[in-house]
Amino acid sequence: MPLSSAQNITGALQLNLQSYLLLSSQVKQAHCNVVGPKFLSVPPFLDQVFAELQTAIDDTAERIRQLGEFPSGDVRLVALTDGADALPDGKLEDDLAVEVVIARIAEVVKGVRTRLGPLEDEDAVSADMIHSQLHSLEKSDWMLESVLA
Ligand SMILES: [Fe+2]
Numbered sequence: 001m002p003l004s005s006a007q008n009i010t011g012a013l014q015l016n017l018q019s020y021l022l023l024s025s026q027v028k029q030a031h032c033n034v035v036g037p038k039f040l041s042v043p044p045f046l047d048q049v050f051a052e053l054q055t056a057i058d059d060t061a062e063r064i065r066q067l068g069e070f071p072s073g074d075v076r077l078v079a080l081t082d083g084a085d086a087l088p089d090g091k092l093e094d095d096l097a098v099e100v101v102i103a104r105i106a107e108v109v110k111g112v113r114t115r116l117g118p119l120e121d122e123d124a125v126s127a128d129m130i131h132s133q134l135h136s137l138e139k140s141d142w143m144l145e146s147v148l149a
Contacts, residue, residue, distance in 0.1 A: 009123045010069040012115040016130065017060045017071055018078045019108045024053035025075065026087050030101050036094035042147060046101065049140040056133045063126055098144050105141050109134060 031046035061071035084107060087100060112134060119127045 005122050006067050007069075009119060009126055010064050010067050012119055013060050013064050013067075013126060014069075014071060015115060016112055016133075017057060017064070017073060018081055019111055020053050020056045020060065020133075021073055021075065021078045022084055023104055023108050024050055024057065026084075026104055027053065027101055029087050030092055030097040033090065033092045034094050034097045035091045038094035038147065042094045042097060045143060045147060046097070049101065049105075049144070052136045052140060056136065059129055059133070063129055067123075067126075095148060098147050102141055102144050102148075105137055105144075109137050109141075112137075 027046050027050045031043045031050065034042050034046070036042075057073070061073065064071040084104065088096075092100070112130060116127060116130050116134075119130065
């Protein structure tokens with residue numbers, strides 16, 4: 001594979017990695033600050049989402065290494081480059097926590113989908129990994145939506 005192509009692929013993977021890292025920190029933040037009548041159900045759901053994101057983070061970083069680059073997961077870099085809104089400070093009502101996380105997942109899915117297009121032809125293995133990550137994110141979204149119903 002030509003170098004420029006490999007660099008485009010790892011560049012896209014690096015942006016995915018940053019999105020997953022920030023989302024995972026915000027999901028954990030929400031998990032830790034939930035209050036309200038759904039306290040027994042919402043935090044465990046959020047921790048399931050967090051666990052799925054850890055897999056996505058690890059797989060993405062490893063894929064970057066497989067392609068000859070080095071992943072950057074420093075949270076200071078992630079916070080500078082992602083552009084996502086901060087979570088509300090302090091306690092989070094259960095439904096609001098879920099709504100905020102759903103909105104953040106939607107933003108991440110949008111970015112990952114945008115970057116996926118060019119990868120489909122250039123690197124099927126990375127694209128397959130991203131397909132399964134999108135599946136996981138959309139499953140998380142569906143589970144969280146069901147909490148609000
Ligand atoms: Fe916890």
